Amino acid sequence: MANLEERRIASGFGFLGREAGFEIGETAFMRYNASDTYLRALVVGLTNTLAVALVGVVVATILGTAIGLSRLSRNFLLRNAAAAYVEFMRNVPLLVQLFFWYAVITEGMPGPREALSPLPGVFISNRGIFFPSLFSGVPELQGFNFVGGTALTPEFAALLTGLATYTAAFIAEIVRAGVLAVHRGQTEAAHALGLSRAQTTRLVVLPQALRVIIPPLTSQYLNLTKNSSLAVAIGYPDLVSIANTTMNQTGQAIEGIAVIMAVYLTISLSISAFMNWYNAHVAFK
């Protein structure tokens, strides 16, 4: 206890009302400037976390389902390409992958003037990824950078790509296990009735597979959200990142850590609660 007093570390949450005094590199939904409070800064961090987590979950699910189904394909190339993807992604730490994507974008991509343009209106450069959006029009090169359109900063893009591609590998395995869990007799009966392979997968296998897939799938969603905390290592201002800055500036380490843990605990307990509800009401007997 003497330690705590000495360092004035656990002096309560009053500091949240003080002026933060630091800038935040990007904000997903909210406006913020340096004269806002620490509390607002943390809330911005939280929204940033949720932004990358939500988009990440969607991309990872689509990618993971495609790869999981590909692993079951009769096409030799497709099946093995998917298997190689899964093996590689699961055996390399996420942090390494994040650093890799960040390096690819900041070192490997050309400057805005020579930006890659895989689709009209979409530009990939070392300053970020730009694409047209409903609200802000089409990106245009002005001077040294793009103006207009929606911009993904290198940090966000790297974090999103890393999280989505990494989690997709795990989702692929879950989807594959779910499909394999459906009895062979089901596909046989469907085939015997004359349903094509595609129809069988869509109408008979997938609906049944989903019930097996959903519990571990939500677990992966939770993992992705927790993993977004690695943002602090590549400079994306998520909750942990901003809490870290706050702790460094104010010295209030215990409160900072408490905030981080409380937020993530709430998210994970909510997901657990949803899972329990799902198992009780939807999963079939």
Next chain:
Amino acid sequence: MIEMIRVSKWFGPFQVLKDVDLSVARGEKVVVCGPSGSGKSTLIRLVNRLEEHQSGKVIVDGVELTDDVKKIDAVRREVGMVFQSFNLFPHLTVLENLTLAPIWVRRVAKKEAEETAMHFLARVRIPEQAHKYPSQLSGGQQQRVAIARALCMRPKLMLFDEPTSALDPEMIKEVLDVMVELAREGMTMIVVTHEMGFARTVADRVVFMDDGRIVEAAPPAQFFDAPKTDRAKLFLSQVLGH
């Protein structure tokens, strides 16, 4: 209707069917019996290509079964199958089970498909179960639903793979009754079963298989009362003895 000419099949190194010849005419009812492992299930699964043969020919309704997917699909539309473990789709209601294939394969309109479904549900005597889920039905009811499901596709030929083997004894009769009615209406049927009473009543021919070959084939009266081969005699004594 069905022609099998010198058909052989291997599972890896193990030969499960050895040069089998079989012909089934339209409207004929054939019962296939034999000890387990004799290849009887594999034989009928060749007819709708749930199994592939490695040598010989299988011709169903004039179409030879090869790797050609279009031909396989065409054959499967005309051949109905009933499985030992029913294989009803648990996430669909009984009615949806019956209308799934007609809607998606024959492209029948939903309303028409449902009328057909109700018709066949009435034929198998459980129209009131239309909106229940398979898990809510007894085994005998589930198998009757499975028969109705196959019939909704209006097949030219019905295959039955030990349809009553997974049922409790008191439910076997209700399923057999439906099959007997079906037979009386002229459906071409191949039935793998141990139910010898059914064979006697309904079959035009009994085919006895052992160790991958057809050992004896004869009309039921002749097969049951005067079997020619020793293996058939042994089998009958085991099955009918108790």
Next chain:
Amino acid sequence: MRWARENLFGGWLSTIFTLLLLLLLWKAIPPFIDWAFLDAVWQPDPKVCRASEGACWGFIAEKHRFILFGTYPYDLHWRPAAATVLLIGLWIFSAIPLFWRWWLTLVWLAGLMAIGILMWGGVFGMPYVENERWGGLILTLLLTTFGLAIAFPLSILLALGRRSDMPIIRALCVGYIELIRGVPLISLLFMASVMLPLFLPSGVTIDKLLRAQIAMILFAAAYLAEVVRGGLQAIPKGQYDAAHALALPFWRRTGLIILPQALRISVPPLMNTFIAFFKDTSLVLIIGLFDLLSTIKIALNEPAWNGFGVEAYVFASLVYFVFCFSMSRYSRRLEHQR
């Protein structure tokens, strides 16, 4: 050819995929081979590297000592090298079922002592090297080894506690497990890094490595506990009944009958958790420890070598991949043997 027809062109969709994938491979592999091998620079010369279009493996050639051993004194590198080989050797030795006897524990104790002596020194004429200077591969391996060795028994206690009939113990175990599993590992590392020193009497310091190790242990214990709990639940209830009927006291029946079965069933998910834990050690970079990933990143910071991040992280991926893939292959073999 028939194989190709079935497995590559078995339908219009399959054909499209085959063509797309072949196109992708055609576009990606030759440039990659150019970059990684043909145009690559192997000399440790940053100027040559920058002038070339290919990968700069010279970076690895130049920095490999730092990457593998961190800030350990340069001329004493044989010690962490020997320690690394010894530790990997211990892992491989323990993987062979033939050696699963009681004396394996002794082998480990001896091995760990030898590693300790090698790393710290101070005896046999070897100069003392404080653990703040340890880094690189040996640090990653040590964190993993000690983390799992201590977390595993702890997790068994937690799993048993979670299923206990005593409400307080049960509540504590559930609370602990859910708390740890609900928060990111980073927050635990922060917590250990910042908070542990506060709970000690003033004057007593706890070094950074130990703080990180403790956080990793607490983290692993919660996840392993859930795996063990799964194993305990998977045993047929009849086993519990039979064990009770034999009137053995709790620890006897748990240790002799229940746990062996539970652990046997749990081997695949346990191995998966071990591999995940090995990957998670990379996070200690964030609190300033010099594990393998950290040394690679720091090596990049030198101005001369700035900008070769892609090569650096491809190399890092390869190293981790080799370790993790071997472990997962081994795990699959174990599964099949049982």
